[in-house]
Amino acid sequence: MxxxxxxxxxxxxxxxxxxxxxxxxxxxxxxxxxxxxxxxxxxxxxxxxxxxxxxxxxxxxxxxxxxxxxxxxxxxxxxxxxxxxxxxxxxxxxxxxxxxxxxxxxxEKINLEPQNLNNKKNLLINNKSKKKLWFFLGLTIFSIVFILGFVYIKHKNYSVSYPIVGKIDQCIVYYINDDYKLDVKNFSENTLKEKISYLGINCKLPAKVYYYVSSISMRDDDKGTLFLSYCPETSKNQPVMSCETFYEK
Missing domain, CATH: 1.10.10.10 (Winged helix-like DNA-binding domain superfamily/Winged helix DNA-binding domain)
Incomplete structure (x- = not known):
């Protein structure tokens, strides 16, 4: 004071x-x-x-x-x-x-540079807006990739030409990184097992799991974002592959 x-x-x-x-x-x-x-x-x-x-x-x-x-x-x-x-x-x-x-x-403490403080405040707001923009842009790109992937799978009779990074019970796992490329090196089976258990996903039946962890965050203390798509195996007569997608900060 x-x-x-x-x-x-x-x-x-x-x-x-x-x-x-x-x-x-x-x-x-x-x-x-x-x-x-x-x-x-x-x-x-x-x-x-x-x-x-x-x-x-x-x-x-x-x-x-x-x-x-x-x-x-x-x-x-x-x-x-x-x-x-x-x-x-x-x-x-x-x-x-x-x-x-x-x-x-x-x-009262004299504010000698109110304009500068307003500029800093606006800068912080702009930075937050940019983070949100990148986050939703990444989410949109990821969704488009998945949709295109599913269309491709459908036309190929559900056969996937990408390499498999792992298998948990009956779930075949594909891990995708920030570049939207399959990534065997950074895949952690133990981490994914914990997430599958936490989300209540049933891997006792044949299914495909697409696992993606993004480094894009909306706040400085966020650790990133998890996308996980669970696609149970369907019969050949079923026209559409039914997948359940999970999103978690």
Missing amino acids: NYLINDRVTYDSLNGKLYILNDGEVVRLSKTLNRLMLVFVQNSNKILDREQLLLSVWQGHNQVVSDNNLNSNISVLRRYLSSFFDEDMILTIPKIGFKFSAQVVVE
């Missing part, structure tokens, strides 16, 4: 910085000094006893509690503030503690 001190100096509590807007001078505070400054700013014009400060700045953060630590950090903070203000901002109250004597206003 940002605080404006005496209508002059901005204090960025998140990053531990003191500066004047549009001025090159910036003071960077250590973590301890930043905690001390934040306590003062949040309690401006209030008297804080030494015990309060030691508890908030040191003891509450598992640091060594001592008057020497408090005194030395007060001294450093005063020196930093003196580079921005002529008067002493931290007043010593004898036998009690200290008071931060200043007018403090909470600032």
Whole structure:
């Protein structure tokens, strides 16, 4: 959060910085000094006893509690503030503690480049749209390949000229990669067995399984997309091959 001190100096509590807007001078505070400054700013014009400060700045953060630590950090903070203000901002109250004597206003963080942020937002939206476009394009191409494949199979009396990559029970397996080519090298029989079991596919009867895993994803954390088409063996008199297609992210 940002605080404006005496209508002059901005204090960025998140990053531990003191500066004047549009001025090159910036003071960077250590973590301890930043905690001390934040306590003062949040309690401006209030008297804080030494015990309060030691508890908030040191003891509450598992640091060594001592008057020497408090005194030395007060001294450093005063020196930093003196580079921005002529008067002493931290007043010593004898036998009690200290008071931060200043007018403090909470600032909303200034957005210096709203147009750039809008551009970034639009860029993210465009990137997501492009991913979705590629995803659906891939899905469309895959569907067309399968349809053409089935037409080809039909005209060839259901005989397939492609090599078989494996067989699970009575299911003959064909694995297709992103280039829509049969891929023996990257085929994992164990992975496919798990998917077949999960999807409840019956491989106890003769069938053909077309297995395709795409690397196209709609989100950065997606692992890809699985397409699996299960085509039970049909009789020669049946005019159309009946297949069930599964899609899973």
